[in-house]
Amino acid sequence: MDRKEFLKTSLTLGIGLPFLSVLLESCDSSVIEPLDIAPNFQGKVLIIGAGSAGMTAAYLLKQQNIDFEILEAASDFGGRMKRISDFADFPIDLGAEWIHTDPKILGEMLNDTSHQGKVETIVYNPKSVYNWNRDKLRKKNWSSAFYSEHKFKSTTWYGFFDTFVVPEIRDRMRLNTPVTAIDYSGEKIQVTTSQNELIEADKVIVTIPVKMLQLDSIAFTPALPQAKKEAIESIDMEYGIKVFIEFEEKFFPDMTLIGPFLQALGDNGRLYYDAAFRKDSEKNIMGLFAVGEGAEAFATMDSDQEVIDTILAQLDEVFDGKASEHYVKHITQNWSQEPYIQGSYALYFEGNRSEIQENLLSTLDEKIYFAGEAMSNYNQSTVHGAAETAYWAVQKIFEGQ
Amino acid sequence: MRKALLLLLGGCLSLAGIAQQRIPINVSYYAPYLIQPGLKVSTDIYLTEMGQAEETSKLLFVSPQVGYFSQPNTSRNLLFQADMGIRFKKAERARYISPSVGLAYVRSTQILSNEVNLGSLESTPQTKIKSFFLPTLNLKMGREGTGRLGQYVNLFLGHQFSTEATNASFFGLELGLSFYL
Numbered sequence: 001m002d003r004k005e006f007l008k009t010s011l012t013l014g015i016g017l018p019f020l021s022v023l024l025e026s027c028d029s030s031v032i033e034p035l036d037i038a039p040n041f042q043g044k045v046l047i048i049g050a051g052s053a054g055m056t057a058a059y060l061l062k063q064q065n066i067d068f069e070i071l072e073a074a075s076d077f078g079g080r081m082k083r084i085s086d087f088a089d090f091p092i093d094l095g096a097e098w099i100h101t102d103p104k105i106l107g108e109m110l111n112d113t114s115h116q117g118k119v120e121t122i123v124y125n126p127k128s129v130y131n132w133n134r135d136k137l138r139k140k141n142w143s144s145a146f147y148s149e150h151k152f153k154s155t156t157w158y159g160f161f162d163t164f165v166v167p168e169i170r171d172r173m174r175l176n177t178p179v180t181a182i183d184y185s186g187e188k189i190q191v192t193t194s195q196n197e198l199i200e201a202d203k204v205i206v207t208i209p210v211k212m213l214q215l216d217s218i219a220f221t222p223a224l225p226q227a228k229k230e231a232i233e234s235i236d237m238e239y240g241i242k243v244f245i246e247f248e249e250k251f252f253p254d255m256t257l258i259g260p261f262l263q264a265l266g267d268n269g270r271l272y273y274d275a276a277f278r279k280d281s282e283k284n285i286m287g288l289f290a291v292g293e294g295a296e297a298f299a300t301m302d303s304d305q306e307v308i309d310t311i312l313a314q315l316d317e318v319f320d321g322k323a324s325e326h327y328v329k330h331i332t333q334n335w336s337q338e339p340y341i342q343g344s345y346a347l348y349f350e351g352n353r354s355e356i357q358e359n360l361l362s363t364l365d366e367k368i369y370f371a372g373e374a375m376s377n378y379n380q381s382t383v384h385g386a387a388e389t390a391y392w393a394v395q396k397i398f399e400g401q
Numbered sequence: 402m403r404k405a406l407l408l409l410l411g412g413c414l415s416l417a418g419i420a421q422q423r424i425p426i427n428v429s430y431y432a433p434y435l436i437q438p439g440l441k442v443s444t445d446i447y448l449t450e451m452g453q454a455e456e457t458s459k460l461l462f463v464s465p466q467v468g469y470f471s472q473p474n475t476s477r478n479l480l481f482q483a484d485m486g487i488r489f490k491k492a493e494r495a496r497y498i499s500p501s502v503g504l505a506y507v508r509s510t511q512i513l514s515n516e517v518n519l520g521s522l523e524s525t526p527q528t529k530i531k532s533f534f535l536p537t538l539n540l541k542m543g544r545e546g547t548g549r550l551g552q553y554v555n556l557f558l559g560h561q562f563s564t565e566a567t568n569a570s571f572f573g574l575e576l577g578l579s580f581y582l
Contacts, residue, residue, distance in 0.1 A: 102474070107519040115520035122514045125475045127567035141569035145434040148475040153514055164519065278513060 031101055031379060032108040032388050039064045039398040043202030046071065046191055048179050048218070051079020052096075052383045053207040053371040055161055056109060056390035058169040063111060064398070069201075070169065071193065073178035073340040077166060079209070080341060080373075081383065083158040084244075087331055088283040092244055092275060094333040096157045097289075098124065099150040100382045109387045110164060117164055120153040122278040126254030131261045132318045140261060153279060157383050178340065182206075183221040184367045203367060205393050207386075210374040211237040211343045224364070231359035234351050235374055238292040239299040240335040240344025243311060244275055246328040250284040251319050258294075258314070270294035272315070284326075286315075291344040299336040307332055345381040346374035361392065366401060369393040421447050425551065429577025431468050439470025441480070441575060451487060460488040464501070478509045484539055495544050505535040507561065533563035535571055543579065551579035 045061055047054045050072035061068040076082075082094040099105065103121040110117075125148040129140045152160065166173075181192040182204060191199045208217065213232045224232075256272040257264035264270065271294075275287035288311060290298060301307050308330050315323030335341055349356050360375045371389035379385025424444060431439035443466035451459035468480035486501020509531050516525045536559050543553030555575040562568055 102524075103515055103517045104522040104524060106517055107522040110519055113520050115518075117519040118516055119519060120514055120516050123475055123512050125472070127569075139569075141567050142434065142571070144567070144569065145437060145472060148472060150515070 031105055031384055032111075032391055034108070034113075035060055035111050035391055035395060035398075037395065037398050039066060040400040041066065041203070041397050044068065044200070045203045045205060045397065046189070046199060046201035047205045047207060048182075048191075049073075049079060049207035049209075049372070050077035050173055050175075051207060051209075051372070052081060052157075052161070052386035053373070053375075053390040053393075054079070054205070055165050055169060056387040057205050057207065057371060057394050058172065059165045060111060060390065060394045062168050062172075066397075068169075068172055069199070070173040071177040071179055071191070071199075072173060072175050073194075073208075074338075075176050077173060077175065078158045078161065079207075080335065080345065081157040081161065082333065083156040084331060087244060087329075088246065088276070088281060088285050090154060090276065090279045090281045090283075091156045091159055092285070092287075092331075093152075093156040093158065094242055094244075094331070095335065096383045097151060097242075097287075099152070099384070100379070101150075101384055103150045105384045106160060109384065111391075115164075119155065119160065121150045122153045124149045124151045124277065126273065126277060128253035129255045129257070130253045131257045131264065133258075133260055133264075135317075137256075137318055140257075151278075179218055181219040181221065182368065184365060185221055189367055203369065203397050205369045205371055205390070205397075207371045207390070209237065209341050209343065210235050210346055210372065212340060215342070217340075220364075220368075225362075227359045228362060228364075231356045234349055234356050235346050235360075236348040236350070237343040237345060237374070238347045239295040240291045241288070241295045241299045241307075242290075242333045242335075243288040243298075243307065243330060245286045245288075245308070245311070245323075245330040247284045247286060247323070247326040248328055249322070249326045250274070251322040251326065252286055252315075256318065258318075292347055295336070295344070299334055304332050307334075347381070361389070363396060363401065369396060423581040425545075425579040425581050427464075427553070427577050427579045429553075429555070429575040431470055431573070431575050433470050433571060433573040435573055437470050437472050437573070439468055439478075439480075441466055441468035441577070443467070443482075445488070447488075456492045458488075458490050458492065460490075462486060462488055462499070462501075464503075466503075466505075474512065476509050476511045478507050480508075480535075481506045482535075482537075484537075486539065486541075490545070495546050497543050497545060499539075499541040499543070501539045501541065503535075503537040503539055503557070503559070505537065505559075507533050507535055509533065509566070531563065531566040533561045533566050533568075535559050535561045537571070545579065545581075549581045551581065553577050553579060 045068040047057050047070045050070050058070050080095040083091045085091045127144050129143045131138050131140045178194040180194050183190040188200045189204050254274045258270040270290045273287050275285040298307050312323045357377050371393040373380050373386040375389040376385030427443045429441045431441035443464050445462045445464045448461045464484040466482040471477045482503050482505035484501040484503035486499050488499040490497035510528050512526045512528050514527045537557045539557045541555040545551040559571040561571050
């Protein structure tokens with residue numbers, strides 16, 4: 001049972017509550033075990049995708065002096081990690097934002113006990129929590145006692161990779177290079193890019209979003225086994241959108257949940273939050289985070305203007321017209337319209353979860369490996385979950401599996 | 402703070418109007434919001450008998466308490482509390498029930514941020530101390546045998562007030578043992 005399932009089940013059944021926080025703390029224990037085995041492999045590894053999983057895999061291969069190359073379809077690395085530095089007086093995560101576990105995971109991801117780097121993270125424990133439901137705004141500050149996570153204080157997930165990972169792998173990373181086909185029928189794997197370039201490798205790690213696998217953006221030869229195809233199809237990667245709005249005044253609480261309270265807390269919720277919470281900022285920045293049903297209405301709108309008009313209208317209703325009155329500017333990140341992402345993250349799995357995960361992670365002929373947040377057993381939908389699967393893929397390669 | 406507690410305890414004892422045969426020392430698992438782990442130590446001092454009707458004794462009591470609870474990775478809290486209430490107990494029964502009102506002072510050390518060393522994985526927290534007052538309504542239900550050990554559960558509901566922290570409802574339970582001296 002992963003952290004989300006555990007929370008849901010415990011809260012639904014009302015059992016285990018006295019020990020819930022202790023157990024949650026134990027959920028924060030080490031996620032990634034150090035990779036300290038000598039590689040039983042020589043050859044070239046091609047990594048498809050430069051998100052968390054792809055870049056972590058590259059970083060680990062670099063540590064062991066294994067020949068590798070990353071092919072990224074988009075014009076920048078990061079995948080679902082993205083930042084904007086000039087919107088406010090602190091960098092903002094347009095994609096992955098929260099650190100959903102103990103922040104020491106950041107060190108674990110780097111697999112280097114002699115690393116001298118330091119990162120400051122905030123304890124994200126919003127104190128003023130409001131719920132807008134049935135045309136009424138109600139205080140739910142008590143809920144602060146049930147929720148606490150972490151965020152970066154003065155950097156972002158993108159910034160973390162940009163500072164500590166990318167400098168090690170940048171010279172082997174090719175942007176604007178979508179992969180269209182992978183032929184693993186021969187001794188060497190042949191990878192074809194959208195420019196019809198043919199690249200050969202001994203191993204390939206596929207880290208593209210599961211939605212792109214569902215859309216057959218890469219043609220595999222031989223075709224993917226039926227069990228793997230079914231596992232890929234069983235994942236629901238829903239709509240996802242983030243919007244950040246600057247206001248002249250701070251009229252909003254740390255967190256505002258829209259809709260029935262418990263439902264708003266769930267995976268399909270719509271959440272407005274103070275994006276500058278505990279950051280060193282003098283700006284009033286509100287964030288909207290919505291996935292699944294909560295995001296669908298926004299993500300399918302025709303224009304950015306329609307999105308912000310709808311949001312301001314809703315906020316005016318909640319905060320007595322103060323949103324339009326104090327609005328300064330906004331930025332929208334619609335992940336469903338990113339051509340090489342097309343959604344948020346793995347939200348639901350239809351069928352036996354462990355069976356699905358096993359099929360997702362299965363290696364093809366000891367040549368093609370899969371990694372990414374959707375492949376993580378217990379930490380799907382997180383950056384560190386994606387990194388965790390990169391460790392698994394690299395470990396399999398090192399072990400000659 | 403220790404002086405204040407001693408004064409409070411001394412004041413309570415001086416008010417005690419009846420000779421107390423058995424002084425309980427209560428030790429409980431204290432769980433604000435049901436999920437925050439904590440520990441509380443308290444005693445009950447009986448002040449006066451409120452009258453006896455249908456073999457039910459009614460004792461006015463005060464209960465000085467010291468507690469600790471935490472929200473893991475988020476805050477550590479010291480609590481000093483005094484409750485006043487009436488203890489209802491039938492003569493032939495071991496069970497009792499004690500509704501009471503309480504007032505607590507909570508000193509909360511809140512972790513605002515952490516500096517993480519990426520090599521050693523050591524984390525250095527930056528904290529800030531905030532205080533709040535906490536009036537509560539309590540309902541304690543217990544069992545007091547003739548031996549030296551009793552058990553109780555206490556449900557509480559209150560509201561935390563502070564000028565330096567966000568006000569919020571406060572509720573939870575205690576599961577405790579009473580050791581009778």
